[in-house]
Amino acid sequence: MNARARMALGALLIAALMAPLVPLALWSVARGWFFPQILPATWTFEPWMRAFAARSDIPGALMTTTCIALAASALALLLGIPAGRALGLYRFRGKTLVELALLAPVIVPGIAVGLGIHGVFLRLGLTNSALGVVLVHLVPTLPYVVFVMSGVFANYDAEAEAQARSLGAKPLQVLWHVMLPAIAPGVMVAGLFAFLVSWSQYILTLTIGGGRVVTLPLLLYAQAGAGRNDQAGVLAMLSLAPGLVILALVARQLAGRGMTIGGTR
Secondary structure, three states, rough: OOOHHHHHHHHHHHHHHHHHHHHHHEEEEEEOOOOOOOOOOOOOEEEEHHOOOOOOOHHHHHHHHHHHHHHHHHHHHHHHHHHEEEHHHHHOOHHHHHHHHHHHHHOOHHHHHHHHHHHHHHHHHOOOHHHHHHOOOHHHHHHHHHHHHHHHHHOOOOOOHHHHHHOOHHHHHHHHHHHHHHHHHHHHHHHHHHHHHHHOOHHHHHHOOOOOOHHHHHHHHHHHHHOOOOHHHHHHHHHHHHHHHHHHOOOOOOOHHHHHHHOOO
16 A cells, blocks of 8 residues: 555544544534534634633633543552553463453443442442542552553563662662653553543542532533533533543654654664
């Protein structure tokens, strides 16, 4: 396939992926868009102005969503890097069962997971709290981090650590100067995916947060259910923004790694 064909295929793929987002973007700047109109009759930024007005719930939900996603990503990395190291570097009995157990929360429907955890969190006093939401977000985010880091450590040369220790490096020095620089790209990708997965959670947030922890997905579903297409369009654009940024960052990172492996840089 020549370069022109690849560019055409890439453009077609991007157009196919972006097509469902066009109506949402139009709704966020439309007033009175009815069938059979192809485009809105009136264009306005009033939905965006209402979204960030003083009495709007959206700025608070945006901050809450961001803080929860950052906290869940940090915890997932804190737990997922050692687990990924163990799965990537070592072979041990029951390794397959561990991997299947990590996949279980992704395979099982979210409502079943949420209801099962709700009873436990209710006894621990973690329901209706941001801390409970952060902890329950580890269920979908941790498997992504563990498996990404497992792949990173599968290609990691642990002998460099032994060499550093033989030269007198302390454990923290080995961690900071040897391991972390080598796995940094993988940590970035795993953290970005964890952030995105946590950012988009609805069922688990609603089940554990009980409607008191208000995030963007909760507001989006509420506005869409109420028929407020203009506000739903604004919320959809805000919800999609991190995903588009993360996609661009990951694509750039993967492209950079591909160029390095290919020897062109």
